[in-house]
Every structure is written in structure tokens, then in C-alpha cells.
Amino acid sequence: MMKVAIIGASSLTGNKLIEILAKHPKADVAFAFSKNYAGQNVSSLYPENESDITYVSFDEDKIAQCDVIFSCLPHGKSMLILPTLTSPEKLIIDLGADFRIPADVFKKWYDEEHKAKKQTPATYGLSEIFAGEIKESKFIANPGCYPTTVLLALAPLLKQNIELKNIGVYSLSGRSGAGRDNAKQYATEGENVFSYKDPYNHQHIGEMEYVGSMIGAGPLKLYYFSPHVVTNIYQGMHTTLTASCELESAQSLLSIYESFYSEQPFVSVKKVSGQKLNLNSVVNKNDCLIGLDYDKVTKRLYIISIIDNLVKGASGQAIQNMNLALGFEQTLGLKED
Structure with a gap:
């Protein structure tokens, strides 16, 4: 032992x-x-x-x-x-x-x-x-919890050296992400959502960009990262990423991710279209749920990455x-x- x-x-x-x-x-x-x-x-x-x-x-x-x-x-x-x-x-x-x-x-x-x-x-x-x-x-x-959602969401594309432009990251976290004392304070505020920190200078951007560049063959640059706290949720993190890139189709995107994470017991991959990706499905679990979509006309990538911020x-x-x-x-x- x-x-x-x-x-x-x-x-x-x-x-x-x-x-x-x-x-x-x-x-x-x-x-x-x-x-x-x-x-x-x-x-x-x-x-x-x-x-x-x-x-x-x-x-x-x-x-x-x-x-x-x-x-x-x-x-x-x-x-x-x-x-x-x-x-x-x-x-x-x-x-x-x-x-x-x-x-x-x-x-x-x-x-x-x-x-x-x-x-x-x-x-x-x-x-x-x-x-x-x-x-x-x-x-x-x-x-960090935010970088975990972002890096797991982007890793399959970074490993294939697919160029990603104008990466925007919007994250929602339960109040526990703010620490024990703040979580107690926010619990008294009822139902509320608020953003915090400069979306262009949040310290986690440095971690995401540095490690993302390690995963891929070139530098990773985020357009913005905007984190929010949801006061009436205790734990859980829901991150939405968008980016411009060249892909064949939404199905080819799904295939890239399914292949990449096929032997990973804690990561599951789904198409966003027609699916309800539920935050509660990962609470108190060491899981990451990734949802994907791609629009061929606008060449915009859409990824959802969901974890429990205290666990995964x-x-x-x-x-x-x-x-x-x-x-x-x-x-x-x-x-x-």
C-alpha cells in the first residue's frame, strides 16, 4: 500500500x-x-x-x-x-x-x-x-481545469498539424472553481452567472498556448478565453471552442477524434447535432465528454468539452x-x- x-x-x-x-x-x-x-x-x-x-x-x-x-x-x-x-x-x-x-x-x-x-x-x-x-x-x-478542457478538445487536431485560426474559448464553471471561501460566498447569491478577468490576459491562456504548442508542431494562439462562474452550480465545467480550419466534413472531424481517443477510458466523443451533452453526466467522475461539429460552408469548427473541475x-x-x-x-x- x-x-x-x-x-x-x-x-x-x-x-x-x-x-x-x-x-x-x-x-x-x-x-x-x-x-x-x-x-x-x-x-x-x-x-x-x-x-x-x-x-x-x-x-x-x-x-x-x-x-x-x-x-x-x-x-x-x-x-x-x-x-x-x-x-x-x-x-x-x-x-x-x-x-x-x-x-x-x-x-x-x-x-x-x-x-x-x-x-x-x-x-x-x-x-x-x-x-x-x-x-x-x-x-x-x-x-489546470480550464486548460484540461481546452487541450483535450484540441489535441487530436494539433497532433495532425491542422491549422487552427481565430480560436475562441468560452467557459462556464461551477462555483467550486473559485475556491472554498469564494464558493461559500457565491452560494448565497442564488442563480447568477458572471464573467471574470481579461479575456485576452487570463493566466491560463499562457498554459494553454504553451502546452498546445508542445502537442502540435507549431505555435498555438488563442483569440480569446472568456471564463464565467455559475453560482447555483457547485461543480462541473462546460467549455465551448470555435475556430476556423480546413476539414472535409463533420463526419471526418468525428472520425479523427474517435480514432485518437479510442483507447482512452476517460474520454468520450459525440456529434453535437441531435445530442444533449449533459454536464451532470460527468459530475463526480474523471471523465471528459467532447462534442463536435463542423460547418463546411463557413469552415468553422465547434467543440464542446465538459468535465468535473474538481475531478478530471x-x-x-x-x-x-x-x-x-x-x-x-x-x-x-x-x-x-
């Missing part, structure tokens, strides 16, 4: 890790570190989680006892801690933003210097695309990456038999 430590365990993603790992047959949470809630039981903060785990203060001696370390700290925090914990014997998976992109790209999009005393290269943990690299890695940067967009994908890195079946603890 792998012993697991979670740093920042009182966060929403930390809680979701505890919840999912409780059902994992080969990994057990040994320590749940929390600065503000040490001594309290997980269920006192999250009543829906029946775990008997008690939060403890961060302790490197406890870290030394563990095989796997998940970090759920806010951006800017993991970079101060994780480089000192890297070891050939330990698997580290960071759910924050600090190691997803190089230091110079981080500075551009987050408008701050990367503070890691040593630049430890991390493997980008988009499980379906970089599984080979993940299997060889001991330090994995888990993707965070903790579930982190466990999928753990499974890959440790040589387990990637579905272990994530799909019921």
Missing part, C-alpha cells in the same frame, strides 16, 4: 483527493497537512466527507515516511516547498500552477518572478496526451497521473468495475 501525504489538504482539491483515495485499493492517505485546521477532523470542515482523518501540521519527518506527495497549495506556495522535497524515491504531484510552465512564461502570465531556489523540471500531467512521459516521471505538474480538472486527474507513474492501471480507484 502506497503511503500518501497531501499538502494543503483542507482545500477543495485536497478534500476531493481524500474522498477519492478512500476507495483506492493501493494508496492510503497517511497525512493530511493543513496550516489552519490542524487538529480538526476532515468531516468538521466537509460534513459530506465521512473520513476519520485528522488534519496535522506540516512536518518533513512525516513527509519522509510517504511514497506519494500531493500538493494542493495556491499558486506561489508550492514553488517554495516542493523543490526541497524532490527525491528519486518519492512521487510528487502538484495540483497548483507553479510548475506547469517554464519560469519565463510564468513571469509573463502571472506577473511575478518564479521563486523556486532551483528550477526542477516537471512533467505536464495531461494524462491522455503525455502518458509516456508521466510513467517515467517523479515530479508531475497537474494541469484536478484531483481525479492527479490520481490518474499517480496510477500511471506507479505502473497501476490508470482507471484504478477512478472507475467502478
